[in-house]
Amino acid sequence: xxxNILFSAYKVPHPLFATFELRVQTDGSLTPKDAVIRACxxxxxxxxxxxxxxxxxxxxxxxxxxxxxxx
Numbered sequence: 538x539x540x541n542i543l544f545s546a547y548k549v550p551h552p553l554f555a556t557f558e559l560r561v562q563t564d565g566s567l568t569p570k571d572a573v574i575r576a577c578x579x580x581x582x583x584x585x586x587x588x589x590x591x592x593x594x595x596x597x598x599x600x601x602x603x604x605x606x607x608x
Contacts, residue, residue: 539576541566
């Protein structure tokens with residue numbers, strides 16, 4: 538999603554070990570480390586929005602269900 542990232546990939550060397558290798562190549566306007574940090578921050582914001590939307594829809598579904606039960 539970031540225009541500054543030219544390439545990114547990961548690999549898991551062995552499935553029995555909880556490690557992975559991450560490769561990030563940028564256009565030079567920011568370091569790969571900063572690109573990963575920015576991407577993590579963006580992901581956290583996106584997940585927070587998803588949580589809010591899900592909670593809102595869940596509450597609306599509960600309210601709609603209560604209305605049906607009262608009929």
